[in-house]
Amino acid sequence: MIHIENVYKSFTLERRNKVPAVQGLSLSVARGEAFGCIGPNGAGKSTTIKLLLDLIRPDSGSISINGLPSTDQASRAMVGYLPENPYLYDYLTASEYLAYAARLSGLKSTVMAERRGALLERLKLSQAAHRRIITYSKGMQQRTAIAAALIHNPELVVLDEPMSGLDPLGRKLIFDLIAELKGQGKTIFISSHVLTDIERLCDRVGIIVQGHLSFEGVVKDMSGPLDDLFLQVVQAAGVGEVR
């Protein structure tokens, strides 16, 4: 489903200094697989996701979704994306925002209404559905953004820090929802710092350190907790500085 092949990406900062964000990254995610992408802050996880969705372009290497190059917008037809710290349109209500998200994917009105109602109910947003998003708490905004990512029933779900800003109830809600998506056979790509969730939800995990894929493995084959493995990999890569 996802193929990332030897991708390099650097950003130009002040005084034309180039900072490498992703360096020779290669990874694949099979259809129906849940892949957890973890790494320290600034490791290149969000950059990898943005490269995957063609929001930014690689310096070199190739990326494809479902056999189509990521530069082809058709590759994103069945992708649902939750950005890290999503900002929504303040002046819209959740109901209008989801209708907008659905129309972007060409959903028919009847299907859209059905999916919207179900997601609002599922994410406990029904009562606030006609209130403007500007009045929502951080957790409600996060849940609205997740609903928008799923409104068109995507085959590939890309979630960047899905638990960010959620209280324990919200986290359980989203955890159960992701588990349900996995059960439905969706392909899931999650970037998260909540390693216990990654361990429980994902089939495979990749640890990115300084733009490299430093470790890749099947979760059920791991001998110890993911936290320990994560620390080992990060320390072995020689990352001392917290970014």
Next chain:
Amino acid sequence: MIAAVTWVTFLEGLRNRAVYGITLLASLMMVFTVLLSSMIMQDVGKVATDLALSTATFAALLVVMFVNINILAKDLERKTIYLALSRAVPRSHYILARFLGLGLLLGLVVLLLLCASLATIQIVRQMYPSYFGMVSLWLVAVAHLSIFLQMLLLTSLSMLFSMVASSSFVTFLLTIVSWLIGSSTQEVKRLVESSELSQIAPVTKMVVKAAYYLFPNLALFDLKTNAAHGIPIHLSQLGFAVLYGVGYATAVLSLTVIIFRRKELT
């Protein structure tokens, strides 16, 4: 897809508090026009029409500067754009839809301003029928259409600037400078080319000439004098202004799309 982005842009603009503030300001200026008319002894109609059209231009300009630019800036700065671009929405369609949405908002604002202008002129006519003179309401309506075109053109320029500017403030500055140059470039070109001012340096003449061709000639859309003095507007003059506006905006939007396709949305 285009309809969805257009509609959301329109809604976002319509629910922006700045629109209500601008509407209130325009209403107060229209009331001021009525009050000022009582202090004028002749050609009241001309003064009322001129003031009403100036108010409409100013209010529409404020919408471009404080609503349209803000919507585009927030889209890029707060990454609300991610929702659409992470789907199968071509970037060119997104730009077009944003432009159409902002155009729809401007259309509604200018329509309201037209109603306010016509009401103001009619009130003044009723109050001072003897001093009113001849004012064509048809020309007033055409002048509003012209304001709409002028602001659409300016909106397309603000979209281009938002692609290259580092912040919304820079976009604001570039847009306002374009408006100031675009509004005066025709007059300045005429002035430097006139024989009376032959002592002007050739470099200055070249700069003025370059600015005249580079910046939009917004004076083409200023029909205040025609409306206030009842000077008929020839269909060819209006047609040229429409074609010029559409052509210039199309060129600017095409350039915006080219830059936006290459833009990295970090």
